[in-house]
Amino acid sequence: MGAQRTSPAQAARPSSVPTPVETLWVRAADGVRLAVHRVRSTGPAVVLFHGVFCNRTVWLGTRGTGFAWFLAEAGFDVWVPELRGRGQSDVPRVWTIADWIEIDLPAIATAVERERPEGTWRWVGHSAGGVVVAAGLGRWSTLRARVRTAVLLGTPSPRRIGLARRLAAATFAAVARVAPRERVPGRWVQLGPEAESSALVRHWMGWNVARRWVGPDGYDYLASLQNVRCPVLGVAGAADRLLAPPSSVADLLRFFGGPTESWIVGRAYGYTRDYGHADLVVAREARQELWPRLRAWLATG
Incomplete structure (x- = not known):
């Protein structure tokens, strides 16, 4: 699996940030072909995984104010892959979340390892990106050997799902079955800027209805989390009542085999307001009150 690099001069870069973005093309x-964007540094390597309906902009932003730049300013070597179907990566006819875990994740890890063969990495995932991080660590022993810590932002357990969320998942899956051209437009669900694979939506919502994470070969990703021994931080928004409620985010942590920590971002916990699902990665207030805590945790974890 080779990687080709786009030179810094060719890559898009926010005018307010002097460090250019490099793009590696990974097969x-x-x-x-997958696009893997990098804000280069010699500091600790951090890989940021987006969720469904999203792309690199959830981390890089459009004006140099995203979480990726926040970490880069502190010297982290930041990697922002775009999984298949997203952003500048190839768009197959169909893809599922299992493709992200089983095919894309190993290719991305190989590319990072080629550039950063020494040391360990930090992995961060938002929403379904956290599912990719968690399931990938459970699945692949080679990745567990390299990942020092993992952060799951708004990533829920499939087990702790109330009736309302199960009904919403079933409805969402039904909508995906009738979506035009096997794509669910992001504007339909207001979860991100991109259209998502109907097959992926049906697959993921099927997991929620069945209360399991199971691959096409029957592999039980949820049970495999017991293999993960690195520290894992789960972060939930206090106002996230449907997609990743705090109780569900905390429940996921109990499946891991190593040390875990749980944060809830809301007024009752010293924050200026109760955060929603997307607020963890895009809210203006997050840069002042949440991201510094995350950065410190990544630096010391």
């Missing part, structure tokens, strides 16, 4: 095992 996955099935031939799909």
Whole structure:
């Protein structure tokens, strides 16, 4: 799986940030080409994984104010992959969340390892990106050996799901079945800027209805989390009542085999307001009151 680099002069970069963004083109095992963006530094490597309906902009932003830049300013070597179907990566006819875990994740890890063969990495995932991080660590022993810590932002357990969320998941899956051209437009659900694969939506919502994370080969990702021994931080927004409620985020942590920590971001916990699902990664207030805590945790974890 080779990687080709776009020179800094060719890569997009926010005018307010002097460090350029490099783009590496990574070929996955099935031939799909993935875009992996990097804000280069010699500091600790951090890989940021987006969720469904999203792309690199959830981390890089559009004006140099995203979480990726916040980490880069402190010297972290920041990697922002775009999974298949997202952003500048290839768009297959269909793809599922299992493709992200089983095919894309190993290819991305190989690219990072080629550039940063020494040391360990930090992984951060938002929403379904956290599912990719968690399931990938549970699945692949080679990745567990390299990842020092993991942060899951708004990533829920499939087990702790109330009736309202299960009904919402079933409805969402039904909508995906009738979506035009096998795509669910992001504007339909207001979860991100991109259209998502109907197959992925059906797959993920099926997991929620069944209360399991199971691959197409029957592999139990949820049970495999017991293999993960690195420290894992779970962060939930106090106002996130449907997608990743605090109780569900905390419940996911109990499946891991190593030390875990749980944060709730809301007024009752010293924050200026109760955060929603997307607020963890895009809210203006997060830069002042949440991101510094995350950065410190990544630096010391």
